[in-house]
Amino acid sequence: MSRLGNLGARLYRGEVGYDFIGHRKFWYGLSILITITAIVGLVVRGLNMGIEFEGGAVFTTPKTTASVERTTDSAEKISGHTAIVQELGDGGMRVQIAGVDTKTSSAVKEKLADELHVNAEKIDAQLVGPSWGEQIANKAWQGLGIFLVLVVIYLAIAFQWRMALAALIALIHDLTITVGVYSLVGFEVTPGTVIGLLTILGYSLYDTVVVFDGLREGSKNVTKQTKFTYSEIANRSINATLVRSINTTIVALLPVAGLLFIGGGMLGGGMLNDIALSLFVGLAAGAYSSIFIATPLVADFKEREPQMKALAKRVHTKRARAEEHEGRDPEGPDDPEDTPPGRSGGGGTPVTVDDAEGGGSATAGAGTGQRRQQPSRGKSRGRPSGKRR
Incomplete structure (x- = not known):
């Protein structure tokens, strides 16, 4: 197995991973900064509209x-x-x-x-004529609105409304950044640009839906366990699909980069540049938003629910008790009431606990861990050996 494949397997099993949810405030701040820059560029410089829109x-x-x-x-x-x-x-x-x-x-x-x-x-x-360009713009806005409505309805039915809301915010984030880059670069907005913008909407949702599907599977009966909080399950879902998201994004960006840098630069640009730039920026922004924005937003929305707050409290309480038991003196506490289950009252005297398979007993406490011989099953307590005189 390759190193990347091995890393992907370890991420999927939860052996390694990055705390995306724990650092979500940093990524939120970075996204807000990028979005503000795009909006400022759009307001200050505006869009270089083609003759298809202006006549x-x-x-x-x-x-x-x-x-x-x-x-x-x-x-x-x-x-x-x-x-x-x-x-x-x-x-x-x-x-x-x-x-x-x-x-x-x-x-x-x-x-x-x-x-x-x-x-x-x-x-x-x-x-x-300018009227023809106005018709194109109106049709583009109409198509965008219908698409967003259908996406929200589908995600709300297939997953839940919180995921639909998070995906919608991520989509608006991707579109804002793409339009802002167009404004800052100064590329002309043509019908090819509109085609590219409508195309990236599906691509930007792809990784988001993949992560959401893993999160839905991992969060089934989440309130019936006390091992993970909802945010931790969401973080594991991101890490489990991280390598897949990176691979699919790179594979999609390579031909788009060829259109943008080779086709546009060597063949003279034109509509190749218009479509390729929107696709390139949109694909990159979509992969980023699905990992750093959409899923953390879902975790934030869910953690506000009363049952998820109660789950987080139970998980933290259980971990605190486990840390308290692990931090005690290995020779055993002096107070018999503070003795953990399976340990003797003091002095580190070994006591026997049932083996997991029922085939013997093991010593616990300060003992060496040697097994004691299991009493014969044919003998009963308090009864003679069975011989008659």
């Missing part, structure tokens, strides 16, 4: 010797609006100008052809 024109030119910088300057000078220029693989340019309507598009096209020294008839012009 404008897209001009695709044939092969030209002009550079991207020159094309950008020329397009902005001609139109009076901000232009986004992307070099295509065949040597042409894709010029995107927001705010250009049908009346001015023809003039912009002619002047752009003169600046780039290309034939105006070979420039492909596409106009996008």
